[in-house]
Amino acid sequence: MPRLLAGDRRALARAITLVESGRADHRALALDLAEGVARAGRQALRIGLSGTPGVGKSSFIEAFGLHLTGQGLKVAVLAVDPSSARSGGSILGDKTRMERLSRAPLAFIRPSPSQSHLGGVARRTREAVALCEGAGFDVVIVETVGVGQSETLVAEMVDVFLLLLAPAGGDELQGVKRGIMEMADLILVNKADGDLLAAATRTRADYAGALRLLRKRPQDPEGFPRAMCVSAAEGRGLDQVWADVRVLNGWRQDQGLFAANRARQARHWFEEEVREGLLARLTADRTVRAELERLGQAVEAGLSPSAAAARMLHRLAGGQG
């Protein structure tokens, strides 16, 4: 613990391995660690970054991360990769990614663990974020592939959420779901360089227009959320991204919104974990599993799902029949 709090990266890596472990004795140690870092009371700026494979997430994080470490900031990068749950391998865990950043003395990069379900990934990532804060990192970037529910999870554990997009070909807008746009604080159109510059400029304008149509959020100062062009390859726009993140964060700090959001998130994760724990405990019980199976079959054979659920809940509450 003292070495972790002193910022020792090997101690941090070992601590994260503990929170990723499924073993009960590791779990107990991980909870001790979590309490220890919570007592230390350190806060990093947590930045979420989402984007579909190929938009340039790792290129952007490497360039942006080096931009920050160049200013003397300590930067940690964690990844949430739901695909690793399915395949057992991890796209985000590829060792060749972010090679230069991984060699920077002020940076720490942790690939995604392979986990069996997204909920588990969320908890472990959240705990890893807290460990990075305890180790004194200034900025923690949580990267996620823009598929499925992983953005929603990541948005619930960060202070600022960035959405990375590639230039769209022709007039076609990319299939970015409204819900994801609503989560974004900054939309970054990457690859604004060379032949793609014109398309990137058009795409940025399209998204700037789309953002204006969204409902005003209470957590935004004037001018946010906004869309801008960046080039990870040429390092273009990185200083602007950092300046905007700081403006946004500074405003939210001043308004008390930063603390309020962290408190809301903490509560959300507390409730989420209780829910998951209850479910896990219930389904570990053989008679409960048998009853779920029996009622499940009855539903398939025509019993109303609501009636079956009511019966199941009645049973769980200690009722008979």
Ligand code: GDP
């Ligand atoms: P990820 O899958 O989202 O992490 O994307 P990568 O960072 O691996 O990048 C995917 C591809 O896009 C690679 O071939 C990169 O070289 C390329 N790329 C990334 N950023 C830029 C950029 O700013 N400009 C250009 N032209 N290509 C880029």
